[in-house]
Every structure is written in C-alpha cells, then in structure tokens.
Amino acid sequence: MRRRAFLGMAGVGGIAGLAGCGEERESIDDPTFRVGDDVLQRRTRDGYEQVPVRGVNLGMAKPGRFPGEAAITREEYDRWLAAIGEFATVVRTYTVHPPAFYRALAAHNATADEPLSLLQGTWVPTADLVDAGDATALSEQVDRAVRETVDAVHGATTLPERPGYASGTFDTDVSDALLGYLFGIEWPPEVVVETNESADPDGGGQYVDAAEGAPFERWLAGRLDGLAAHAAERYGTQRPLSFVNWVTTDPLEHPYEPFRDEDRVGIDPDAVRATDAFAAGTFASYHAYPYYPDLLNETPAYLDYVDHRGERNSYAGYLNDLVGATALPLVVAEFGVPSSRGIAHRHVHGRHQGWHTEREQGEILVRMFEDVAHAGAAGGIAFAWQNEWFKRTWNLDARSVPGRRPNWSNVETPEQRFGLLAFDPVEGPRLDGSLDGWGDATTLDAEPTGPAADGPTLTGVRVTHTFEGLAVRLAFDTLPDPVDWSAVNALVTVGLTGRERSLPFGTGASAVADVTVRLGGPGDSRLLVAADYDAFAREFGEAAGLPLDSYRDGSAGFVPSREPVNLGYTVPATGERVPFDAVETGRLRYGTGDPDAADYDSLTDVHVAADAIELRLPWLLLNIADPSGKRRIATAWDDGLATEPFEDVAVAAGTYRPDSSGRAVDADGPTNLGHVAPGVDGSRLRTVRYRWEPWEDPVYEERQKASYDALVDAFGSD
Structure with missing residues (x-):
C-alpha cells in the first residue's frame, strides 16, 4: 500500500475557521469532514485539505470525583481547552461529557486562531460487555447510547440523571467542529471470541457494511451504521467513523507474544467499510503503547527496527507494521508514558510504564508523536490531558481501597500519572x-x-x-x-x-x-518494611521465590520494598523463559x-x-x-491485603x-x-x-507539567 503522509504532525498549523468561515452549508455528499486517501480532511472554500490530527484525550475525572460523576465545571473546561489549544488540533472524548464541555468548546472555537476539532466517543460499559459475553446482547443498549451521542454533539437533547453518565440539557451544536465519531472501548478478546462463535449479526447496512466480516466485525458495523443513519436522517450530517482497536485485537499475527489472550483474536478495520452512500468514510483507530503487550519487547523484527533517527525503536517497528496492515487512514488514538514514581512494565528501549520525570515524559511524548508521523499514520492523540486519581495499576491495585482512590494522589501508581496536567497540594x-x-x-x-x-x-x-x-x-x-x-x-x-x-x-x-x-x-x-508486614511478599512472595516462612514470622527482619513489573512468561516462538521480575521501589x-x-x-x-x-x-x-x-493493610499475615482502620x-x-x-x-x-x-x-x-483528620474533598491546585511545556515547545504556535 502507499505510505501515508501525515504533514501536520510536526509543523503544519491547526484547522482554520471551524466557525464562521463563510463556507456553504454542508450536504450529505459534501460533509464538513471526510476521510481522504491517506488522511482525514476538512472542506474549505477551495476544496478539501488535510486535518493535522495532533490531539490529546480528555477524560471526565478530577480529584475527589470518579469520571461517572461528570463533575468537571465550565470554568475548568474553559481553562483546559485554552491550554490544550496551545499545542493540539484535536481533543478526543471517550463518552458524552456534560453540557458545559460542548458550551466551552464552542466558546473556545469562536475566538481561537486555530480552533479545536472534536473526536467524540461513545462508551460501552466493559463490565456489562464481559458479563454478556456475546456483544449482540447489548445491541439495543449500545444503539441508544450512540444516538444520544449524536444528539448531544448537535445540541439537541436532554439526558436524565443516571449513575455513571453525564446529564442535563445539551443546547450547543458543535457539529461544525466534529472531526468524527470514535466508537467503543478496548474490546476484551474473550468477548470478541464468544461473539464470533455464537452470534450471527447482520453485517450489511446503508452507510457502513461488513457483510464479509467476522460476526464481531459485523456487530461493529451495525452500531456504526445506526449512528450514521441517525445523524443523516435527523441532522443531515455525516462525519468520519471509526471504532476503537488496540494491540491485543489487531489483525496482525504475533508469534512472540507469550500470553494467549493478547493475540487470541483480531478485529480488522478494513472489514468495516463505508458504502457509496457514506461520503464521510471510515478510518482505523488504535490504542498503542510501547511497553505492553510483551510482544513489543520480544518480537525480533521490532527490537531490531531502526527508526528515522537511526535508533533501535520497537514501538516504531510495530507502528510500521500496523499502518502497513490497513488500506484505511490510521489514527493512533492513545499513546503515552506516565510520570509516576512507580513502574508497572519495562520497555526494552526505555519507554517504561512509569519511572519517568515530567521532563522525560514530555521528551518521550514528542518522540512518539514523531514516530507516529514517520510511520505514515494520519495522526496521533496523546493520553492524557489530566492525571486521573481514580485509576489503578495491576501490580498495586490490591494495596488501595477501590472506592476511595479519587480522594488521594497515589504517586506510586502509573495509571494515575499519564496526564499533562497535575493536581498539587495547596498546602x-x-x-x-x-x-x-x-x-x-x-x-x-x-x-x-x-x-x-x-x-x-x-x-x-x-x-x-x-x-x-x-x-x-x-x-x-x-x-x-x-x-x-x-x-x-x-x-x-x-x-x-x-x-x-x-x-x-x-x-x-x-x-x-x-x-x-x-x-x-x-x-x-532506601525504605525498608518489616518482613511480616510486607505487602509485596503477601501478594507476590511465592512467585518471587521469597523464603515466606521467615517473612511470615518476621525473622527476616526489615526487607526491601518492592513491586512487580513482570510475572514471568515463556516466549512461544523460542521457548525462552523470562523470569518473574520486580523492582526495589523503596530506593x-x-x-x-x-x-x-x-x-x-x-x-x-x-x-x-x-x-x-x-x-x-x-x-x-x-x-x-x-x-x-x-x-491500612491489616496487621495479621493471614489477612493478606485486607484493610483495617487506624488512628x-x-x-x-x-x-x-x-x-x-x-x-x-x-x-x-x-x-x-x-x-x-x-x-x-x-x-x-x-x-x-x-494523626490527621480524614478528608473527603482534597484541596489542590492545577499545574501544567514540564511534559505539557515540551509539547507546546515542539508543536505550539509562535
């Protein structure tokens, strides 16, 4: 296939004139945004021009609140969008935000020299999907959600209060800024497999078709077709469509991936295609990080791949394969590294999940934007705008109380520290x-x-x-x-x-x-912990090969404080055994x-x-x-990681x-x-x-990290 040309990643300006540009009103055959040969495009007076997709993901959480509480205020949205606009051309959301977001976006774009375009998501509840197994069981629920998404961005709906969702009157039409719809989540492979084995959804549609695809691909096409039909029939609009995909369900074969579920099944974006009636088109979207799955650390072709800088770069090697596997323009819709004290995965070329200063985070993000561009992708969207305190990481999640995570900042947990915006203590x-x-x-x-x-x-x-x-x-x-x-x-x-x-x-x-x-x-x-009170030993001691009898009775004394980064695995293609690995985080x-x-x-x-x-x-x-x-963690060894109160x-x-x-x-x-x-x-x-008093509402102040400054320096306007 022909290589993509991503001109806007490292130097082309933003999208001019999203509002009030004097263009003729769009028609179904001439949408404001569309999929071009290799890129996403926007209609101008002189025809279609490339949209430089350089963006950031914006979640709905803030300190003290879960995302489902939809608690971000208009003032916060105003401030955040102004800052995002200093380096980005696109803001991506995972779900419908509160009405304040769309009002803030319209207000920002009305005065910005380079307005922001919106890549709007529709969330599919992961737990509901896993419980159902077969995705078709959720079709009615999901179709209702995509219609609500379309109505919200057109400013034409009122949504009731429901736990986990935004509500209120959506009265601001931001469809002129709507680059496209990005549907769904990182699909659990077991759901894809079960749907493929047990379901037979209709893959043919008026606007989006997957008649020749696997059942899960046909199910995706049906949801996108319903979205396109609702937008066309009610609002006379079309926008580019895509669904979320990730490394775990990419269509490539990965013989060096050690975990079956990480290469068990693929979803091919080329199987879900626009019909002749859908001029806006479809594109491919992937979440792709450098450190996981382990195939990125084990595949020889990736480890030996030499990037445009003349450096070995497994992430660039993977992106090269991924872009080459589709005939559609491809947007890397999530990528990044966290500026956390702790680490959850190593990366063979240093882009770990954690252990980065904010400056290092920024340097890596700039290089990853460049990697995306040189792979020929249509654009990249960094994860994420703000730190998210409600998040957890696999190697530490059992050591914190789930319902209380948003109330304090866990500097050790990588998932909480991907943001460009930090929340610091006021006092x-x-x-x-x-x-x-x-x-x-x-x-x-x-x-x-x-x-x-x-x-x-x-x-x-x-x-x-x-x-x-x-x-x-x-x-x-x-x-x-x-x-x-x-x-x-x-x-x-x-x-x-x-x-x-x-x-x-x-x-x-x-x-x-x-x-x-x-x-x-x-x-x-270094910080040491009493052996009989070592949370690492209680959870991972057997896998780590620790002398647990001397830990249980405390005779091991004070021991290093550790956290795992790899539970051990065997590389299928070679039979090589990679042992359990942990780092001493108490240094x-x-x-x-x-x-x-x-x-x-x-x-x-x-x-x-x-x-x-x-x-x-x-x-x-x-x-x-x-x-x-x-x-705190309970005193008794046999209580494991159960918690108990303390004064x-x-x-x-x-x-x-x-x-x-x-x-x-x-x-x-x-x-x-x-x-x-x-x-x-x-x-x-x-x-x-x-001692201190318990708290419910953490008092914090916002601070743009050094990583934000790095992106502004690399991509911002002079």
Whole structure:
C-alpha cells in the first residue's frame, strides 16, 4: 500500500475557521469532514485539505470525583481547552461529557486562531460487555447510547440523571467542529471470541457494511451504521467513523507474544467499510503503547527496527507494521508514558510504564508523536490531558481501597500519572528547603543518646502530610555542602501496627516501627518494611521465590520494598523463559521538589538543604491503603491485603555514624545512635503519635507539567 503522509504532525498549523468561515452549508455528499486517501480532511472554500490530527484525550475525572460523576465545571473546561489549544488540533472524548464541555468548546472555537476539532466517543460499559459475553446482547443498549451521542454533539437533547453518565440539557451544536465519531472501548478478546462463535449479526447496512466480516466485525458495523443513519436522517450530517482497536485485537499475527489472550483474536478495520452512500468514510483507530503487550519487547523484527533517527525503536517497528496492515487512514488514538514514581512494565528501549520525570515524559511524548508521523499514520492523540486519581495499576491495585482512590494522589501508581496536567497540594511542603508548608507540623525535639560525636547534629524533627504522602523534616545545626555521608546517616521510623521491633543497620535500638528509612546520600538511601508486614511478599512472595516462612514470622527482619513489573512468561516462538521480575521501589531519589525551580525533579523523595533533610514517603510504601479514610493493610499475615482502620502513625528519627557498609559504628551509649527525636528509654527509641483528620474533598491546585511545556515547545504556535 502507499505510505501515508501525515504533514501536520510536526509543523503544519491547526484547522482554520471551524466557525464562521463563510463556507456553504454542508450536504450529505459534501460533509464538513471526510476521510481522504491517506488522511482525514476538512472542506474549505477551495476544496478539501488535510486535518493535522495532533490531539490529546480528555477524560471526565478530577480529584475527589470518579469520571461517572461528570463533575468537571465550565470554568475548568474553559481553562483546559485554552491550554490544550496551545499545542493540539484535536481533543478526543471517550463518552458524552456534560453540557458545559460542548458550551466551552464552542466558546473556545469562536475566538481561537486555530480552533479545536472534536473526536467524540461513545462508551460501552466493559463490565456489562464481559458479563454478556456475546456483544449482540447489548445491541439495543449500545444503539441508544450512540444516538444520544449524536444528539448531544448537535445540541439537541436532554439526558436524565443516571449513575455513571453525564446529564442535563445539551443546547450547543458543535457539529461544525466534529472531526468524527470514535466508537467503543478496548474490546476484551474473550468477548470478541464468544461473539464470533455464537452470534450471527447482520453485517450489511446503508452507510457502513461488513457483510464479509467476522460476526464481531459485523456487530461493529451495525452500531456504526445506526449512528450514521441517525445523524443523516435527523441532522443531515455525516462525519468520519471509526471504532476503537488496540494491540491485543489487531489483525496482525504475533508469534512472540507469550500470553494467549493478547493475540487470541483480531478485529480488522478494513472489514468495516463505508458504502457509496457514506461520503464521510471510515478510518482505523488504535490504542498503542510501547511497553505492553510483551510482544513489543520480544518480537525480533521490532527490537531490531531502526527508526528515522537511526535508533533501535520497537514501538516504531510495530507502528510500521500496523499502518502497513490497513488500506484505511490510521489514527493512533492513545499513546503515552506516565510520570509516576512507580513502574508497572519495562520497555526494552526505555519507554517504561512509569519511572519517568515530567521532563522525560514530555521528551518521550514528542518522540512518539514523531514516530507516529514517520510511520505514515494520519495522526496521533496523546493520553492524557489530566492525571486521573481514580485509576489503578495491576501490580498495586490490591494495596488501595477501590472506592476511595479519587480522594488521594497515589504517586506510586502509573495509571494515575499519564496526564499533562497535575493536581498539587495547596498546602504542605514542596521539598525545597524552605519552611513553607511545615508551619502546622508536629515537632519533635532531638536529644543525644551518648557522648557527642563528630559531624552534623540533629536538632529536631517535623512531621506533616499531604494527599501524596507523609512528610518528615530533619533539622540540623548545619549541613556541609556537599554533605559528608561518611560522617552521618539518618534513620526515620514509621509504625502502624504497634509492634516493637529491633531496628536495622546495626543501630542497637528498637522502636514501634513497621517501616524504616535510611538516609545515606544519593544512591544509598532506601525504605525498608518489616518482613511480616510486607505487602509485596503477601501478594507476590511465592512467585518471587521469597523464603515466606521467615517473612511470615518476621525473622527476616526489615526487607526491601518492592513491586512487580513482570510475572514471568515463556516466549512461544523460542521457548525462552523470562523470569518473574520486580523492582526495589523503596530506593529513594534526591532532588528538588519545587516545580518552579530550574532543577526541579518530579520524582524527588529527599531534598537536602543547608540545615535540613526533607523527605516524602508515599502512602502506599507505608502500607496505608487510604489516607483520606485512614485505612491500612491489616496487621495479621493471614489477612493478606485486607484493610483495617487506624488512628495515627508512630514516628521517630535518629542519626548515626556509618561504617563503609552503612551500618552504625559502635558508640559508647545505650544505642549506636547519636541524636534521636523524640528520645530514648534505654535502647528503646521513643515515638510520637502523628494523626490527621480524614478528608473527603482534597484541596489542590492545577499545574501544567514540564511534559505539557515540551509539547507546546515542539508543536505550539509562535
């Protein structure tokens, strides 16, 4: 097939004159937007021109709210669309948003130099679809939803209040900005298989036809045909049509994919085609990420693929195959990487699901936009505009309370951090050395435990929190720049269960503690968890090959805090066994946590100032499953990852002089600690009980990430 020409990805401007451009009113045979030979097009006075599809996905969630609550306000939509318009030409929605969105879009486009076009989705409830098995069982429900979608974008309906859906009076017609309809979800392969085996839907239609396709493809064609018929008959409009597809159900064969369901069945967009009566046409759409499924890390042709930069790039290799497999223009409707502290999948060429700073996220997004363009796709739509706190990730979801996730920011979970827009605490420390945000902290005075030692002296400790984690500030008389970590290390303890334990690192002390933190400088600082309270061991310990008896009884002591990135698999084409893999997520990163600082590092755990060491401990690493409702992982090993309420956390801190291995050198005192806060009783480290009030509505402020700035710099107008 002929290669696509995606001219607008890296330099062509946006769509001029979506509103008030003086064009003749569209007709069915001359739609405002249509599918061209290789691209999507818009009608102008001089004929059709290419639409540069460079977009971002916009969900319906915000902090404190699930997407189904449809809680985004008009003011937020106004602000967000203005910011999106600085780099994008397209905004994609997954479902019908509240009326405020369409009003905001119309208002934005009325004054914007480069108006935004809309790719409108219709959501299909995944749980209902999986429960039904055969997709045809949902045909009536889905057809009603697509008609409501058409009515909403034409500003001609009132939708009642229903759990999980937007409601209200839709009185703003944005069809002049409507690039197309993108129907559906990432189709579960088991549903596709069951529909293909048990159903026989009619694939022929007036506007969209799949008479020769498989049953699931015919079912898709029927839904799209109904949408097209409703738009044509009621509003006299046609718009390009597509359905969501993803790597799991692409029509390619992947012999190196280790998991059967990830290459079990394909859906071919070429089987679902426009008839001669549908001038707007159909196009292919895929969600495609670089790190999953595992075929992207295992297929030799992808691993060895050399991109336009002369670099190996498995993602570009896959896109090359995908674009070449269809005769339709193809839009990569989702792609991206998250700026999360945690990681859920590795990528062979470094585009992991997590472990990226916001700057790195932006750099990768720009390169992925370029990869999409050079593969010959018709466009790309990044995921996503805003961070989404309600999301979960497979390797950590059991450690948090499902119904409470929107109320706090889980910095460890990759799925929550794909956004270009962050939601930061209004109050609380930034890890920048200033006392801002520490004013209401609980304070602990420090005292010596034995003879004075050389090196910095711990003078006090402050403890506070935000919706991101527990924050601790260790104050010193002074700290040299750079700190001589061979002269002083610090220890912080956090207790939830009330159990007293011997502390690690040769300190010769005990405390009520379930988590200990050693601060020994960059590359030598880590959080450890008591073995019998290790959530990773409880969930994945057998797969990881841990000595579970010594974890269960606690004799393993304090152990690294870990999270899995791969459960292990066998590559079918070679028989190679890829073992279980986990990362030590308790390793702490030093940097500056102030977004306004030139050296800002969004993954900062620890900041060193002239007279203090500040750290933020993510809630999840403390086994706190919901800080907003104050629930933690249960104490008893046999309770697994069940949760129970708690009132407070026990906190203490101390310093010691380390030997070359990081263990405390012997001191002439009851412990090997130098100074401690709040104090010691013999060899027992006293703790302070830190508590906070539960919350329902997190107080936050919006911040455009460095990744947003990278996209504006790459694609924005001068």
